[in-house]
Amino acid sequence: LAVIRGLADEGRTMILVTHEMKFAREVASHVIYLHNGVIEEEGPPDALFGDPKSDRLKQFLKSVG
DSSP: OOOHHHHTTOOOOOOOOOOOOOHHHHOOSSSSEETTEEEEEEEOHHHHHHHHHSHHHHHHHHOEE
């Protein structure tokens, strides 16, 4: 986590694929939620995790606690 944050602080762009939502929320400046390879929702982490619009994202967030 510290290494990834350090790279981001240097201004590097990264694409991370993860199911770890806590990790994504902590390090990402932009999150894309995919379902079957299709973008369901995207935006800043606080918006996606704080007020998800997609029913699938809401269900997913409930399932991962």
